[in-house]
Amino acid sequence: xxxxxxxxxxxxxxxxxxxxxxSRHRVRLWHVHRSEDHFTACMYRSDYxxxxxLARGAGVRLRVIDKNGLPTMLFRxxxxxxxxxxxxxFVLSIFVMSLFVWSIDVTGLETLSRSQMNDVLREHxxxxxxxxxxxxxxxxxxxxMIERHEIGWMAVNLTGSYASVEIxxxxxxxxxxDIYSPCNVKARSDGVIVRIEAAExxxxxxxxxxxxxxxxxxxxxxxxxxxxxxxxxxxxxxxARTTRQASFxxxxxxxLLRPNGEVAERxxxxxxxxxxxxxxxxxxxxxxxxxxxxxxxAPLGITLPIGxxxxxxxxxxxxxxxxxxxxxxxxxxxxxxxxxxxALQHCTIEARDFRLRHDKGVYTLHAxxxxxxxxxxxxxxxxxxxxxxxxxxxxxxxx
Amino acid sequence: xxxxxxESKRRSPFFSALNAPCLELSGNRELLIxxxxxxxxYATDSVxxxxxxxxxxxSGRELNLRCIxxxxxxxxxFIMSLSFTV
Numbered sequence: 001x002x003x004x005x006x007x008x009x010x011x012x013x014x015x016x017x018x019x020x021x022x023s024r025h026r027v028r029l030w031h032v033h034r035s036e037d038h039f040t041a042c043m044y045r046s047d048y049x050x051x052x053x054l055a056r057g058a059g060v061r062l063r064v065i066d067k068n069g070l071p072t073m074l075f076r077x078x079x080x081x082x083x084x085x086x087x088x089x090f091v092l093s094i095f096v097m098s099l100f101v102w103s104i105d106v107t108g109l110e111t112l113s114r115s116q117m118n119d120v121l122r123e124h125x126x127x128x129x130x131x132x133x134x135x136x137x138x139x140x141x142x143x144x145m146i147e148r149h150e151i152g153w154m155a156v157n158l159t160g161s162y163a164s165v166e167i168x169x170x171x172x173x174x175x176x177x178d179i180y181s182p183c184n185v186k187a188r189s190d191g192v193i194v195r196i197e198a199a200e201x202x203x204x205x206x207x208x209x210x211x212x213x214x215x216x217x218x219x220x221x222x223x224x225x226x227x228x229x230x231x232x233x234x235x236x237x238x239x240a241r242t243t244r245q246a247s248f249x250x251x252x253x254x255x256l257l258r259p260n261g262e263v264a265e266r267x268x269x270x271x272x273x274x275x276x277x278x279x280x281x282x283x284x285x286x287x288x289x290x291x292x293x294x295x296x297x298a299p300l301g302i303t304l305p306i307g308x309x310x311x312x313x314x315x316x317x318x319x320x321x322x323x324x325x326x327x328x329x330x331x332x333x334x335x336x337x338x339x340x341x342x343a344l345q346h347c348t349i350e351a352r353d354f355r356l357r358h359d360k361g362v363y364t365l366h367a368x369x370x371x372x373x374x375x376x377x378x379x380x381x382x383x384x385x386x387x388x389x390x391x392x393x394x395x396x397x398x399x
Numbered sequence: 400x401x402x403x404x405x406e407s408k409r410r411s412p413f414f415s416a417l418n419a420p421c422l423e424l425s426g427n428r429e430l431l432i433x434x435x436x437x438x439x440x441y442a443t444d445s446v447x448x449x450x451x452x453x454x455x456x457x458s459g460r461e462l463n464l465r466c467i468x469x470x471x472x473x474x475x476x477f478i479m480s481l482s483f484t485v
Contacts, residue, residue: 016437016441019438019467026468029464034462
């Protein structure tokens with residue numbers, strides 16, 4: 001096909017002589033068919049030029065029947081420059097396109113999100129449209145692993161224009177409790193002790209008594225019967241009834257942005273990272289909210305560098321309204337519920353008390369919670385050489 | 400030169416010593432002759448091949464030379480008889 005072949009007929013008195021001449025000159029013949037007074041055969045185009053003068057010596061006459069192959073085709077279309085240019089442009093575009101990364105797939109993500117990973121890869125030069133020869137994938141993997149400690153192992157495989165990023169996130173080691181360094185257990189906040197579950201140390205506060213923030217509850221200094229003191233790592237769970245207060249405010253006059261029903265759709269053709277808009281829509285409002293969807297064709301699971309981006313734009317209009325007592329309480333109660341969910345998630349709430357006040361155009365909800373919670377925290381006892389044992393001296397004022 | 404070396408490797412020492420051609424017949428439809436020295440006669444019902452030490456006579460119907468190189472050729476068609484002239 002590439003070399004081109006010639007189909008020809010041989011006529012003469014001794015055509016066998018011609019066959020032997022071709023054999024002697026190492027010219028290959030195929031599809032040799034005998035007819036009454038001549039035979040036909042095929043040979044390479046370059047060989048035909050070489051053998052033609054020798055055929056005269058053999059007393060045979062050659063006549064070309066057909067020519068095939070790439071040289072013949074190029075010769076046939078030599079006048080049509082456009083086809084040649086188009087062919088060259090096609091080959092060149094395929095070559096140039098193969099120099100870029102057009103599809104990235106990331107596997108093995110657990111805690112990291114895909115967008116986070118895309119940003120990290122982009123910072124290190126791997127993105128859709130990246131120039132492939134300038135990428136050093138091993139260095140990229142190393143740099144990303146150094147930068148992001150969550151990633152324990154990473155490999156980037158480039159197959160053609162497709163980059164496959166495999167990630168193995170690092171397993172976080174479990175926290176090991178320090179059970180050897182001496183410490184006291186103190187109260188984190190004010191409260192009334194409900195229950196003390198001491199695993200180690202000497203309890204100095206009775207159940208039912210009130211404590212203030214920072215007060216010693218379980219001591220890390222144990223004294224045995226002989227009067228010897230020993231430092232231990234005090235460990236206890238101290239359940240206490242505490243009071244938590246919170247207040248939530250909201251102005252009486254409120255402004256809200258609400259969708260007014262006016263929507264527009266914008267569409268763009270994403271070709272090789274270049275976005276070309278082909279449907280333009282707009283809304284008559286300075287405040288808008290948009291939601292973009294990207295549709296990327298992926299035949300046989302291979303993402304193509306072509307896609308359609310649809311941007312749904314909704315217009316928002318500003319509305320002003322005045323809250324009454326009920327609506328203000330309803331809105332503030334929602335905030336209180338969020339506070340309970342997030343701030344008091346480790347507490348058992350025994351009672352709630354809400355009071356709504358309206359003062360100078362502002363609604364305020366005062367919430368008081370009675371909770372039962374663990375108020376213990378470990379306070380280390382300084383025994384090492386870095387501990388400063390010098391007594392505290394208050395600075396004297398200069399006169 | 401390389402092709403000759405390859406050919407000598409392919410052929411067994413016994414046949415090489417005899418300087419005999421190697422013939423491979425597939426049913427009666429195809430005959431491969433390695434070690435041909437030239438085509439003496441070529442017609443649709445008869446083909447005679449010179450192999451140096453002898454002449455291979457192939458007779459049949461619709462005989463064609465499918466491929467010819469400097470030392471081998473393939474004859475296809477309906478081979479009716481095969482004889483040798485030593």
